[in-house]
Amino acid sequence: MEKILTFPAPQYLTLSELVSRITAAAEKAVPTPAPVPEEYSTEAIEGYMGASGYRGNHCQMLHGAELSAAIREALKKDGQKGVSVRCSTFAGGQEITVTVKASPDDYTDRAEYIASTSYEDLPYWIRTEDGRDIHRDAFWSLPEEERRAIMEYHAAATYDQYAKPGKDYDIASGYIDDLRQFTPAFRARLHRVNLILQSHNFDESNGMVDYFNTLFYSTIRVKNAAR
Numbered sequence: 071m072e073k074i075l076t077f078p079a080p081q082y083l084t085l086s087e088l089v090s091r092i093t094a095a096a097e098k099a100v101p102t103p104a105p106v107p108e109e110y111s112t113e114a115i116e117g118y119m120g121a122s123g124y125r126g127n128h129c130q131m132l133h134g135a136e137l138s139a140a141i142r143e144a145l146k147k148d149g150q151k152g153v154s155v156r157c158s159t160f161a162g163g164q165e166i167t168v169t170v171k172a173s174p175d176d177y178t179d180r181a182e183y184i185a186s187t188s189y190e191d192l193p194y195w196i197r198t199e200d201g202r203d204i205h206r207d208a209f210w211s212l213p214e215e216e217r218r219a220i221m222e223y224h225a226a227a228t229y230d231q232y233a234k235p236g237k238d239y240d241i242a243s244g245y246i247d248d249l250r251q252f253t254p255a256f257r258a259r260l261h262r263v264n265l266i267l268q269s270h271n272f273d274e275s276n277g278m279v280d281y282f283n284t285l286f287y288s289t290i291r292v293k294n295a296a297r
Contacts, residue, residue, distance in 0.1 A: 110144070110269035118283060121276035126269035129285060134159055137270065137286065141166060144266050153263065157286075165287040168267055169238070173295045176256040177233050180226070183251055187225035189217075191250070197224045238293035243268075264290060 110128065117123030132140055138157035145153050145168075152171035157164055195203045198220050209217060232239065232251045241249065243264045246257055273284040 110148075110266045112265075112268055112271075115272075115274065117274040118276040118281045119279060121274070121278070123272070123274040124268070125272040128269040129272045130270070131285065132270070133164060137164070138166060141168070141267060141270050144270070145263065148262065148266060150259070150263060150266075163284075163287060165289065166267065167289045167291055168263055169291045169293050170260065170263060171295055172252070172256065172292050174233075176253055177251055178253055180229055180233070183229050184222055184225040186250070187221060189221065192221060192224065196220060197227050199223045233294065235294055238291055240289050240291050243288075243290060260290060260292075 110126070112124040112126045115123045115125050128140075128144065130140065134157055138155045142155040145155065154169045156167045156169075158167070192206065192209070194206050196206065196209050197203055204220075209220065212220070229251050231237075232249075241260070243260075246260045246264070249257060249260075252260075267288055267290070271285045271288065275282045275284055
């Protein structure tokens, strides 16, 4: 028996109707955008006796377990994984320690790190291969060839110290950009973690007169994954 195919009658649309249908179809095809990450920031305030202070936009004057829980939840909402939060209390204050796990992929290439090290990257005391440290003043009195050899050894020793599996160490939040052993992406992550951390804090301290008034002291610790 022969099958007869039938087709619906053509539908004629006005130009405005056609545009409307195309727009509606396009809107359905576009995926729903991801929610905008919550903003974390600090605003400048005047500290004690004119010092520069700040207050975070998530500062709720929390203490102890409540404070660590709030920071932990904020890091979780931000998508930060491999991060732990601990609060230590003591007479007159409290300290938050945020530990960030670093994988081997979070480190730059060792040879690249050594090759990119310049004289400006060297500290005041420089490591040498014979186990002694020399001051920059003595370093600059050496011949160029010897200086370059010492600089390369110092860079290699510094990289190996920080990249050692299972090692953990504290970093200064103001010097994150100087941690060239890390990839730019991991340094950006440390900046983000620090911003979230400080958004829960306030600081009106004035170190010039030994006056300290802050909700909490903070430490960011990097822990290398064991290989």
